[in-house]
Amino acid sequence: MEAAFARTVWQVLEPLHAVTYFAPESREANSAVGLRGFWMGYFAARAAPLGAVAAGVVEAVFFNFHPAMVRRAVPDAWGFAPPEAVLRARTEAAAGALRRTAPSAADASAEIVPLLERVVACADGAGRPLFAANRGLPVPEDGAGALWQAATTLREHRGDGHVAVLTAEGLNGCEAHVLFAACEEVPATLLRDNRGWSAQDWQAATDRLTERGLLDNGGHPTAGGRALRSHIEARTDALAVHPYRTLTPAEAAQLLTLLTLLADQVLTSDTIPFPNPIGLPPRRTRA
Secondary structure, three states, X not given: OOOHXXXXXXXXXXXXXXXXXXXXXXXXXXXXXXXXXXXXXXXXXXXXXXXXXXXXXXXXXXXXXXXXXXXXXXXXXXXXXXXXXHHHHHHHHHHHHXXXXXXXXXXXXXXXXXXXXXXXXXXXXXXXXHHHHHHOOOOOOOHHHHHHHHHHHHHHHHHHHHHHHHHHOOOOHHHHHHHHHHHHOOOXXXXXXXXXXXXXXXXXXXHHHHHOXXXXXXXXXXXXXXXXXXXXXXXXXXXXXXXXXXXXXXHHHHHHHHHHHHHHHHHHOOOOXXXXXXXXXXXHHOO
């Protein structure tokens, strides 16, 4: 199986996972369980599989957020709602959002979930803390909930690998965003403001990338910058594809077909905005 398959699957898994960030059901659930504001809900819900961890752990595994942004939410979040309560709220809300935005999700889960669970089971958790923590959670009995959890677990598998590649290439969280924004022509303010970096932080990161020859003096990517960006994505795909090799070609094709139908339903619901800070490309550029 080619590494490109991992990218294609990510593009159709990500919309299913991402309802947890953008759907009103998820925002309301975080508030109802006691979390204060969107970002406390985000950090607590995504980190909850790790347990009531300290801010430093969240900074490390989330990677691209300014540490001060993390510390405004964690560990205070655990005083408002323990991880167990947050996990129940996030799963129930995401399942509800998935049923609303992709009406065929509950029925399709009977075919999709067993395939995804096989992939999850044979993936290597070494060096992948968010993936391993999500894999260790009980599988929801609800079909849409089980589908969302499997999509989330594999999404974090890819994300953990992506962080490993970025750090191996000597990029910190802000620099990774600056390079991404320059190469993909994403508005800098979208990434900068959603990840807590100041204009000064952004400029300093830009200057460092320019010194490395990855950006020119106008902040545009050089050939070397584009090459590094391509390498990072290709290496991320290569690290992510291994567990999918447990599927036969026919099963892989079936999985992709079923996930694409659901992803298209989510995307046409307009729940996920474009452009967005999670890096999901718009429908016209998806494979």
